[in-house]
Every structure is written in C-alpha cells, then in structure tokens.
Amino acid sequence: MLPYGRQWIDEDDIKAVSDVLRADYITTGPKVDEFERVVADYVGAKYAVAVSSGTAALHIAVLALGIKAGDEVITSPITFAASSNCVLYCGGKPVFADIDNLTYNINPDDIESKINGNTKAIIPVHFTGQPCDMDKIHQIAKKYNLLIIEDAAHALGAKYKDKMIGSLSDMTVFSFHPIKHITTGEGGMAVTDNEELYNKLKLFRSHGIARDDSTEPWYYEQLELGYNYRISDIQCALGISQMKKIDKFIKRRKEIANKYNDAFKNYKNIIIPHQLEDCDSSWHLYVIQLLQKDRDEIFNMLRQEGIGVNVNYIPVYKHPYYQKNGYDKVVCHNAENFFSGALSIPIFPKMTNEEVNYVIDKLKNVLDRG
Numbered sequence: 150m151l152p153y154g155r156q157w158i159d160e161d162d163i164k165a166v167s168d169v170l171r172a173d174y175i176t177t178g179p180k181v182d183e184f185e186r187v188v189a190d191y192v193g194a195k196y197a198v199a200v201s202s203g204t205a206a207l208h209i210a211v212l213a214l215g216i217k218a219g220d221e222v223i224t225s226p227i228t229f230a231a232s233s234n235c236v237l238y239c240g241g242k243p244v245f246a247d248i249d250n251l252t253y254n255i256n257p258d259d260i261e262s263k264i265n266g267n268t269k270a271i272i273p274v275h276f277t278g279q280p281c282d283m284d285k286i287h288q289i290a291k292k293y294n295l296l297i298i299e300d301a302a303h304a305l306g307a308k309y310k311d312k313m314i315g316s317l318s319d320m321t322v323f324s325f326h327p328i329k330h331i332t333t334g335e336g337g338m339a340v341t342d343n344e345e346l347y348n349k350l351k352l353f354r355s356h357g358i359a360r361d362d363s364t365e366p367w368y369y370e371q372l373e374l375g376y377n378y379r380i381s382d383i384q385c386a387l388g389i390s391q392m393k394k395i396d397k398f399i400k401r402r403k404e405i406a407n408k409y410n411d412a413f414k415n416y417k418n419i420i421i422p423h424q425l426e427d428c429d430s431s432w433h434l435y436v437i438q439l440l441q442k443d444r445d446e447i448f449n450m451l452r453q454e455g456i457g458v459n460v461n462y463i464p465v466y467k468h469p470y471y472q473k474n475g476y477d478k479v480v481c482h483n484a485e486n487f488f489s490g491a492l493s494i495p496i497f498p499k500m501t502n503e504e505v506n507y508v509i510d511k512l513k514n515v516l517d518r519g
C-alpha cells in the first residue's frame with residue numbers, strides 16, 4: 150500500500166543517531182540545545198523548547214498562557230484533536246469557529262463572533278501547510294486582547310507574506326511525528342520571541358522544576374506543576390540531521406502538489422486545494438474535495454488499488470468524547486460540508502514520479518468509472 154505520508158530516513162540520519170548512542174548523553178544533552186537552535190533559526194524565532202511530541206508542545210504552550218477552568222480558547226474543527234485537547238488538559242473550554250470555504254482554514258469573522266468575556270486565546274491551525282489569514286487573526290487578537298498559539302504541525306517551512314511560520318505570533322508549535330515534514334520519531338517544539346513565555350515553557354517541560362545556581366549546587370525547586378515532556382539527544386540528533394534536508398523535502402512536496410494541480414485543475418467533480426497568493430504552503434497534505442460523488446466509495450476503490458488515501462479531518466467536536474462532553478449542539482456548517490467530500494491523496498518527499506502518476510491515473514479512473 151502506498152501510504153498517504155511517510156518519513157525519509159537516510160544513512161546520514163542513521164549515523165547521526167548512532168553517534169549519539171556512542172556518546173555520553175542519550176537523554177537531555179547538547180543535541181537538544183542544538184536542535185532547538187537549528188529550528189528556531191530556520192523559522193525565525195528567538196527561543197525554542199523541544200519536547201516529546203507536538204501534543205506536549207501544545208500542552209505546555211497553553212499552560213504557559215495560564216489557561217485555566219472558565220477560560221475559552223478558539224480553534225478550528227478541521228484539525229487533529231490535539232489542537233483542542235490541549236485546552237481541555239488545562240481545564241479550559243475549546244470553542245470551535247467555522248472554516249473558510251476556500252482555504253479550509255479557520256474563518257477570522259467566525260472567530261470574532263465566538264469571542265466573549267471568557268475568551269483568552271486563539272489557536273489557528275495551518276491546515277495542510279497553507280497559513281491562516283494571520284493579519285486578520287492578529288487584528289482580532291489585538292482588539293480583544295487575546296494571545297495566539299499557532300498550531301503549525303502541518304506548516305514547518307511555510308510562509309505567510311514572505312515571513313516564516315514560527316516568526317509571527319506569541320507561540321508557534323511544530324510536530325516531528327514521522328508523517329510531518331521532518332521527524333524525530335516522536336517529538337515537537339514550541340517557539341517564541343517572548344523570554345517570559347520561553348522560561349515557562351522550559352519549566353512545564355520538566356516537572357515545573359528550576360535550578361537555582363545562586364545557592365547550593367544541589368538545590369532545585371519545583372515552582373509549577375509540570376510534566377516530563379523532555380525529548381532525548383537521540384531524537385534531537387535525528388532532528389538536526391533531518392533539518393539539513395528540509396529545503397529538499399519541501400521542494401519535492403511542492404513538485405508533487407503541482408503535478409496533482411495540473412492533473413486535476415480542469416477535472417470535473419474535483420476541487421483542488423485553493424492557494425492564496427500571499428501564502429506559501431509547505432504541503433503537508435494534499436486534500437481534494439469530491440463533488441457529486443460518494444467520497445467513501447471512491448476512498449474504498451482507491452484503497453483497493455493500493456493507494457493509502459485518508460480523510461483529514463472529522464470535525465473535532467463530532468468525536469464521541471466531545472459529543473458527550475457538551476459539544477453535541479455544536480454545528481460548523483462549512484467544516485461538515487468540507488469533511489463529507491474531503492480526501493487526502495498521498496504526498497511525501499520520497500514519492501517517485503511513477504507513484505504520483507499512478508495515483509493520478511487511478512483517481513481519474515475511479516471517477517470516470519463511478
């Protein structure tokens with residue numbers, strides 16, 4: 150089965166990891182700092198905190214903002230559940246604003262309509278790697294005094310108006326799960342330009358414990374209720390090695406997206422992903438909309454042809470956990486419409502042109518057949 154996404158690990162990555170295994174540190178050591186520096190420089194942020202997953206990065210980011218019971222945080226329903234679960238972890242309430250019909254990203258006007266006295270923050274998600282309308286979201290945040298955590302799990306290397314995603318908001322979070330642009334096995338990172346937030350992120354990463362060098366060398370104190378969300382030197386060595394290939398990875402993703410665009414732009418019953426002029430997507434996913442066709446039927450036919458298509462995403466509030474915890478009356482019409490016709494087709498840097506053509510041929514084939 151051709152997967153819809155896959156990591157690219159080469160001999161340099163393997164050597165980088167085995168070098169660490171032969172060295173002194175295998176958990177928190179020099180590779181963590183080095184990886185943080187490499188990613189922070191790449192995305193244009195001052196500070197970075199690497200952690201055990203993108204979900205952990207979201208959690209410590211929400212903790213760093215001080216979100217607690219009674220606070221509301223607005224996010225998109227078309228995302229992985231972690232984008233809103235991180236608010237629940239802190240006792241806060243995720244509120245879903247509907248998506249824009251063209252980009253499938255959160256609609257700023259709908260964000261504004263969901264703001265009330267309890268709203269504290271916005272978590273825009275750069276779905277598929279195309280940046281959200283960040284100027285409008287920043288305007289809203291300023292007007293209502295809200296903070297912004299960008300969920301950029303899909304958007305490492307993406308640009309908004311020539312600025313790197315990671316350089317725009319209070320905090321930005323990345324994931325290094327194997328399906329994402331670069332991998333550390335499992336891993337994530339929160340970046341920020343704000344020193345105070347940076348110090349909080351570091352505290353929450355490691356039990357809320359800080360060392361105080363001004364007293365005894367053995368002295369440390371727990372200041373917050375933190376977690377063990379540390380990432381290892383083994384993983385960070387892999388991440389550093391992967392970052393050397395990030396430009397190549399994104400270039401290949403764009404090539405594949407362009408091939409799909411060319412193949413399907415005039416094709417009946419398919420909407421290709423609309424791209425805004427001032428956004429430069431890093432193409433984590435290639436999501437088409439199927440019109441007048443049964444998505445599930447097409448899905449099954451493609452799976453039978455060995456193509457690992459996927460559906461990203463079920464609107465988060467539709468999950469049973471959310472339904473039984475107060476979200477059963479929530480409706481985001483655009484998100485539900487989008488979901489009913491959405492199909493992710495394979496895109497990953499290691500995909501060959503033959504594989505891309507195979508997907509194009511088979512998809513055209515099943516559409517004509519249906």
Ligand SMILES: *Cc1c(COP(=O)(O)O)cnc(C)c1O
Binds near residue numbers: 204231303
């Ligand atoms: C992958 C992903 C996450 C979570 O990242 P993990 O590293 O898997 O914990 C969060 N948000 C979005 C949109 C994602 O795609």
